[in-house]
Amino acid sequence: MRDIKSAGTAENVDPGALFDFSRLRRSPDVEAPNLFAFDATDKLILTEAAGALAVRSDGPAEADGEQIVPDGGMRAPYAGSTVAVVGDRYGALTLPVVSTGGGNVRVHQDLMAGERALDRNAAELGLSGRFRRFPLGKELFDGVSVVLWQLPKSMAELAETADQIARYARPDVRIFAGGRIKHMTMAMNALLQDSFGEVHAGLARQKSRVLTAAEPIRPTEEPAFPARQYHQELGLWVCAYGATFAGPRLDIGTRYLLEFIDRMKPDAQHAVDLGCGSGVISAVLANARPQITVTATDQSAAAVASAAATAEANGLSHRICTVQDDAMAGFPTGSAELILLNPPFHLGTTVHAGAAVRLFDAAARVLAPGGELWTVYNNHLHYRTQLQERIGPTTVQARNQKFTVALSSRS
Ligand SMILES: C[S@@+](CC[C@H](N)C(=O)[O-])C[C@H]1O[C@@H](n2cnc3c(N)ncnc32)[C@H](O)[C@@H]1O
CATH class of the missing domain: 3.40.50.150 (Vaccinia Virus protein VP39)
Structure with a gap:
């Protein structure tokens, strides 16, 4: 596995300073003292992706990204890229990005309770209409240069999503896929390596880890799903x-x-x-x-x-x-x-x-x-x-x- 040189200053961005995660709710999904609307993985994904998110990416894929110069406020860090957010539970990935200037954010959530909670949280925070929803597929990933991804439990879901990203996203796409370490296996890295030329496991932090991937390998065969x-x-x-x-x-x-x-x-x-x-x-x-x-x-x-x-x-x-x-x-x-x-x-x-x-x-x-x-x-x-x-x-x-x-x- 080769390392990826990330653009920007990921290590300097603290998502918790940019966005008040405590305002997120799970409702209408089940709420209970031991169930949370966000976790350390969300923050780690945003931290690791901060450099890539700050790079403007509307130009041709071959061009080098143009670094956005922070203007001294909190708005610059996530301002540049066309982003796909996959597997966001209740908005803890999507809403920090759109609230700090992310303008072209596409979202796919499989579960309707998660969709409704994201809509509700967006409305509470005055962020409705700042992202668009797509089914898993071409519309979601076409032209996308950054993917933020809460890793699924199922290997089939992982394989299907990786295939779709590799099939449709920009050649210079960067993927930041995070999970709780206890739910992650080496088989996930191996599976990502079927779809991406570069896969790198980041350092563990607060029981979470982010896998970064780049260099999509365009599949030549029809999708294996359903x-x-x-x-x-x-x-x-x-x-x-x-x-x-x-x-x-x-x-x-x-x-x-x-x-x-x-x-x-x-x-x-x-x-x-x-x-x-x-x-x-x-x-x-x-x-x-x-x-x-x-x-x-x-x-x-x-x-x-x-x-x-x-x-x-x-x-x-x-x-x-x-x-x-x-x-x-x-x-x-x-x-x-x-x-x-x-x-x-x-x-x-x-x-x-x-x-x-x-x-x-x-x-x-x-x-x-x-x-x-x-x-x-x-x-x-x-x-x-x-x-x-x-x-x-x-x-x-x-x-x-x-x-x-x-x-x-x-x-
Ligand atoms: C144990 S699986 C059973 C699936 C299928 N009936 C079978 O027997 O193979 C439970 C199913 O309930 C669905 N489910 C969970 N919460 C739900 C909800 N609030 N509304 C509708 N479906 C839900 C899950 O997505 C899952 O597909």
Whole structure:
């Protein structure tokens, strides 16, 4: 791995002196004393990228960057580059850049709760309209010279994003990809080296580290995503973009839930696949019941795109519609006869029951009287009481060594 000479004076810029991170909130995402709207990684990424961010980059890619001369105020440090921000949780990367003069900032967040929190934080700070949103792809990275990136947990998401940057960004793009050290592996460096000629691991600081990368290697092949896998046991294809839970594989909890599909409200005309991921549950249900229509919904853009791809791959698009939404916020109250759920147990990298409970509350609101919620969960989670309190009478339908399948009827 070769080092990258960074432009500017990265080491002199203290993001905490430029931007009041304590004003950021996670809302409408779950808020709790042990959950934070920013972390040391955000600040380290901004510190490491400060030199590159201060270089004007609207000219041809081959030209040397023009260093912006600080004017003595706080506005110069992040003023120059066309920037893509990827994986920002609640605005701790985007908002410091736009608040200190960053004029051309493009943002991609996979999760809708993160998008809504960023919008809310931007409004609170008078920074609305200072950045633009794009899906992962050409529009996001075309002409970009700096990428600020909160590294994802999943290697597939890392590979997909690295491919897209290398495919579309400027040849002189610099990537600043940070994470918590406990979630980083050497495999991440190796994966980045497939897409970039230069990759360098920075020093650890406050349990975080930033990988810098440059010299994109333009891929010559078509993108590998969505990944596709044929499942003999289901007789179905499953498709998945990088950020999708379990990828194109079948989660073992999901497999268990699917064993009970025939018992789920047999007369239902319509069902909701809540937290649809790849859309595998929607596809199995639609395939098993030729009359039913299914709404597959998830807060993840990648999941919703995957569910659409899965429906398409199995010729089921006419009976499966996809909706990106945070906990069915836009669904009418009392509108669903049947909801199927394999709930999340993580909020970002933190294991937290709040993510599942939010979906139970959402199901309680959206289910029609007499409607059914079928949930699968790890035995140790003891969700039955929560389901009973929030939805209505809840019975355990089956339990194996690892998972419980519960049926809750809306009272
Ligand atoms: C355990 S995965 C299950 C995925 C898929 N149903 C399966 O069985 O493979 C949970 C899913 O819930 C989604 N999710 C988490 N919080 C959500 C929210 N607030 N609104 C909608 N979906 C959410 C996640 O993005 C993830 O795809």
